[in-house]
Amino acid sequence: EVEITWWHAMGGALGDTVNQIAEDFNASQDDYKITPVFKGTYEETLTAGIAAFRAGEQPNVLQVFDAGAATVIGAKGATVPVQDLLEQNGVAFDIEDYISGVRYFYADSDGKMIGMPFNSSSPIMYYNVDALEKAGVTPPKTWEEFKTVTAPALKEAGYIGLSQSHLPWIFTENFHSRHDLPFATNDNGYQGADGTKILVNNDAIKAHFSAVKDWKDNGFFEWYGTGWSDNQTPFEEGKVAIWLGSSGSFGGLSKKDLPFEFSATFLPYWEAVTKEPRQTFIGGAALFAMAGKSDEENKATAAFFEFLTKPETQYMWHRETGYVPITTAAYEMAKGDGHYDRAPAAEVGIKQLSLPAGENTKGYRMGFYVQIRDVMNREYGRILTGETSVEDAFKAIEDEANGLLERFAKTQG
Numbered sequence: 001e002v003e004i005t006w007w008h009a010m011g012g013a014l015g016d017t018v019n020q021i022a023e024d025f026n027a028s029q030d031d032y033k034i035t036p037v038f039k040g041t042y043e044e045t046l047t048a049g050i051a052a053f054r055a056g057e058q059p060n061v062l063q064v065f066d067a068g069a070a071t072v073i074g075a076k077g078a079t080v081p082v083q084d085l086l087e088q089n090g091v092a093f094d095i096e097d098y099i100s101g102v103r104y105f106y107a108d109s110d111g112k113m114i115g116m117p118f119n120s121s122s123p124i125m126y127y128n129v130d131a132l133e134k135a136g137v138t139p140p141k142t143w144e145e146f147k148t149v150t151a152p153a154l155k156e157a158g159y160i161g162l163s164q165s166h167l168p169w170i171f172t173e174n175f176h177s178r179h180d181l182p183f184a185t186n187d188n189g190y191q192g193a194d195g196t197k198i199l200v201n202n203d204a205i206k207a208h209f210s211a212v213k214d215w216k217d218n219g220f221f222e223w224y225g226t227g228w229s230d231n232q233t234p235f236e237e238g239k240v241a242i243w244l245g246s247s248g249s250f251g252g253l254s255k256k257d258l259p260f261e262f263s264a265t266f267l268p269y270w271e272a273v274t275k276e277p278r279q280t281f282i283g284g285a286a287l288f289a290m291a292g293k294s295d296e297e298n299k300a301t302a303a304f305f306e307f308l309t310k311p312e313t314q315y316m317w318h319r320e321t322g323y324v325p326i327t328t329a330a331y332e333m334a335k336g337d338g339h340y341d342r343a344p345a346a347e348v349g350i351k352q353l354s355l356p357a358g359e360n361t362k363g364y365r366m367g368f369y370v371q372i373r374d375v376m377n378r379e380y381g382r383i384l385t386g387e388t389s390v391e392d393a394f395k396a397i398e399d400e401a402n403g404l405l406e407r408f409a410k411t412q413g
């Protein structure tokens with residue numbers, strides 16, 4: 001039996017489902033055994049993976065999140081492109097099996113799939129059905145509606161209107177996609193690292209953050225920190241009526257037996273910015289086969305990836321977690337099984353990813369982006385606590401991000 005390891009960042013209920021997938025794979029055959037190891041947050045898992053690679057102690061499979069994609073794809077020699085791995089080991093592979101938003105997200109500039117798509121998500125709007133009913137409002141379609149109708153009514157009914165769990169992901173990266181605004185030059189960075197500059201310092205997002213700060217000041221919004229659960233917990237406790245989070249939190253929330261009914265729908269948009277709101281793009285992570293492993297172990301990894309792409313495995317993962325079905329076959333299987341008749345909100349993520357595309361809606365490819373997010377989190381925190389102005393914060397983000405992008409471009413030769 002060939003043994004392989006899988007480092008991942010899936011905690012709580014998600015981790016239970018990861019363990020279940022590994023158990024199912026191990027039980028499905030006698031040749032290979034995979035051991036999943038939880039390494040902490042996405043950032044911690046990536047850092048641990050890089051350090052381990054340098055020490056020659058890397059796992060066979062490393063989960064890397066969207067923000068680390070450019071860095072890991074650009075780290076030539078650190079991974080075996082998944083497309084090569086599968087083909088070399090006789091596993092049939094067709095990129096067209098994947099839904100369009102997933103197909104090239106972890107591919108290189110030639111369209112070759114480098115990372116194995118695994119947990120793809122979208123940020124969606126969760127809401128407390130009881131709270132909205134009590135306030136006499138429906139889920140807001142636009143931020144204008146939130147500001148003038150929803151939030152004041154919720155406040156009157158005793159609720160904080162809104163919290164969200166990831167300012168860079170939801171209020172920055174997907175903000176640009178939802179409003180079809182360019183996020184970086186060079187086609188959002190996809191044309192290559194050379195000369196790529198971030199376009200985050202723009203009027204639409206500055207107006208958004210000014211509004212968010214106003215909402216915080218008058219009790220329509222609260223920011224509890226950068227931790228995912230810092231902002232999710234007050235929603236679960238019924239303090240906050242609307243929470244923006246990952247579709248990948250749907251399964252965990254459903255299993256929690258909350259003291260109120262919850263549902264979910266699309267992210268609001270600013271009508272003043274666009275009359276045609278667009279799709280969001282995938283978040284979450286992919287699985288990378290680390291280089292430097294024996295042929296035997298690589299074969300085991302390929303067998304595991306083959307198991308992962310089976311519609312049954314995909315559907316099970318989607319159903320249990322809320323991450324979107326990443327292959328058309330899995331989506332069809334979920335529909336055929338009546339999953340969305342039983343839980344309509346479970347389809348919101350994939351539906352939002354399937355809204356009309358625009359010029360700027362397929363995501364971004366920026367190196368050292370994990371560090372860029374740190375800069376954003378620092379400055380956004382300072383905006384919300386009143387330590388800096390929106391104007392100065394975005395100037396600082398633009399300057400520091402462009403410095404990081406320039407440094408990354410130099411590593412790409």
Ligand SMILES: O=P(O)(O)OC[C@H](O)CO
Binds near residue numbers: 042065120169282
């Ligand atoms: O919580 P996830 O897995 O949906 O990921 C959210 C973001 O994409 C992380 O960068």
